[in-house]
Amino acid sequence: MTQYKKREKIQRVFHYSLLVILTIFIIIPFLLGFWTSLLPTADISKGALWSSHISLDNYVTAITQTPIIRYLFNSLLISLLTMFAQIIFCSMSAYSFVFLKFKGRDMLFYVFLATMMLPFEAEVIPNFTTVRDLGLLNHYAVMIIPFLTSAFGTFMLRQAFLQIPAELKEAGDIEGLSHWQYYYKVVMPYSRISVYTLAAYSFLSSWNQYLWPMLTTFSDNFRPVQDGLRQLQSQETFNNWGMIQASAAIIIIPTLIALFFGQHYFKSGLNEGAIK
């Protein structure tokens, strides 16, 4: 074997070792979580990571004795509704900023940009008062209405719409397409990758909401998973590890599967939309 090829081989071995080390760091919390979800809590409490009783009992307990499935359903419903609302409202406002000409358009766009600078976390106090006064507390609506639109989503789609060749709009004008028609026949299909990215983004951010639902929901009927887990944890006071891990696994498996299949869009979309 030649010098050159030997060097390549050594590099390759080194590369794989690095990949494996990084993989271990990333994957250990997952594996440990999934693994302990199969062990009886009694064994986990003794500090054992091995047991002769490997079973799905923890999952059965989680599903039958806790509202975890209800939490999942709540989250799914809230996230899906938020996602569709954001796709519609963000794309319509982005459309106005790109294809409509009206007085004060640029000023309004700056207003939108300004809202991106204002963190929701800094506004929870008046928002809490608002939803309380509107009588929305402890209901799905309270977790959806404030997030029907997003400045970030509008900005992202605007950047995507700007990339649509001007000739398409001209062709549309000559065909006599109205703005509605141009919007849903041309603009949305043309920018679908960015739209998918926004969909994924808004779904995930809604799914990951924590502070707001914690402040505004008090019953298991409306509580989303993130706060549901918090609830389980505090009730169980960390004792029933096996069941807690099983609940975590139940929550995470759907997102991991979605991520696995949506990866392609994430990769291209995040870069298209977010960075440029």
Added chain:
Amino acid sequence: MSIELINISKTYNGSDFILSDISVKIETGEFFAIVGPSGCGKSTLLRMIAGLIPISNGQLKIDGKDVTNLPPQERALTMVFQNYALFPFLNVKDNVAFGLKARKMANSEINTRVNHALELVNLTDFIDRKPGELSGGQRQRVALARAIASDAKICLMDEPLSNLDAQLRNKMRSEIRELQQKLGLTLIYVTHDQVEAMTMADRIMVLNDAQTQQIDSASNIYDTPSNTFVASFFGTPQMNLIPITLKENNQLSAIEISLKFSIIKSLKAGNYLIGVRPNALSIDLESNETNAVVTNIEYLGTHSIVHAQLDNSQEIRIETSSKRNLSVDERISVSVTGSHYVFSEDGQKLLNTNGGYTDGNSSKEPQLQYSI
């Protein structure tokens, strides 16, 4: 510095070959073009010569030394890329100096080389500009300067002009050719543009379907194309390829109408392809014995391309400088007045070249006459 390719092949899975059995010896100071349609493996071949892609089979020698397993920097060559491969965050000077700096060369030496290279490509005034502030042609010159500054005697170019507009391309063609001669470079030039290859190169390698089709000078390739691929790849408008069937005793199957041509050697019965370049056909306006009908005319100033349908419904293209205006649907008399070629039925082999005429009274009257 000569370069020798010996039975070089490339495969990624061991069975499908992207390139197979490529052999050629490129002489010192030669301008060697590799030409072929996109996807024929020409860029892969260039990258194997550069050492950017490993060679699956075969041997590569530079100046007689086996470099097959050497990394690129030990092959003492330089390369110019289609998209220029300039670093957008560096100015012209630093772009040209990039490799020299990475090699930790002395600053004074770097300066001398960079300035010299930039002078050669007339870019001295743009030293502090970023690539983004340059035109396409200027960017290409920076890429050339970088190749020059590296001082290697072998230069590989991968479609360096294909991102430029037509006018600039013409200008850069002659500039590259001049630089190559001035610096005595051995240059391997990859292009999909047959005109570029023909006008610049000493020799041309035609690649298609992973294989060498022909290696020769431009005029030889044009005059004696080794198969129908080469024949139709070179020359605009494309050569006419007309299928014929030859029966026993040299009788043709379709006899009713005549496009007369001649063949010196006698051929066995079977199917063949006759190749005639459009400029080897002419239209006889006087003759009443018409054999074709005009379907379209492309007027090009000095000449026109006439598209016609022979009476046996074969489509042909004729290049004519005739001043008389033809019109669509007009009946014309087409005859062969230049060289034509006989290819095997599959187009893989040139069987016969003929310079004979069929005007009926030439002293070069061929042995046999055929008509279709």
Added chain:
Amino acid sequence: METQAKNPNFNIVSKKKKSVDLSLGYNPYAKDKRYAVLFLGPSLLILAIFVFYPMLRTIYLSLFLTNNLGKPTVFIGLKNYFSLLSSSSYINSLIATLIYVIAVSIFTIAIGLILAQTATKKIAGINFFRTVFSATMGVSVSVAAIFWLFIFNPSVGLLSQLFTALNLTPINWLTEPGWAMTAVVISTVWMNLGFTFLIFFGALQSVPYTLYEAAQIEGVSKSYQFFHITLPMISPTIFFVSIITLIESFKSFGLIDLMTAGGPNNATNLLVYRIYQDAFLNGNYGLASTESVILAIIIAIFTFIQFKVLEKRVTY
């Protein structure tokens, strides 16, 4: 060069000169105003109610004493601000937040870059590694908290067992101030990596490979290529990710709530957690509003920098 060409409209708002169009005849934009109301109206309404009004209201509240329903009672001017900035407990929170934010950003970016760089090489099985590296993108705060709480658990946790096995004294991760911060930082970084990896991976893929070929032919070493080609080429992305990570870390709440509840001894009492405590646990809405304003100012500054740099990024 390439990126610029793909992206002609980079400016946040186009800088076209306004000109008065005096032409007569058919005006194609005549109906646009009506459409604008229709298209933009709903979004504007939502933003007005849930973003603009609350911002003004927060500023307003920060100037008052409030009752336990959050209604302003006595106007006290900037007194809340002065008392906060002179409170050692709040300054500690600010410092803790800064430490947290900086540590999280540095580690997220460094590790994210290493992940992306190692995942670009096309070798057998690389898709498996890419999937693993992006996996934490699907992890939500509460799940991340549970995973790591288990690892850091003093009696049954993996780390304690590992330390015991190595004959070291196990660390009380979540009950010792310095270690609690470390634990929270590690968990946050881990959670950030999926997203960061995907962004960096995409950026690395968009660097034209001929740049590396050109360098290889010149005999440029791999590490020189990384520092002199890769880093400068993806520097805009690195900047983008830093800002996003900074802003997101300033807003951290869930992990803190689940893992340490601000403790021990306020060591991880970050800004948002403090707002929550003061407003919703202590009922001091005026003070919490003041803290919100300060947080908003910090985040606005970073977002503003991001916009400015994004706009300027058309340098090549």
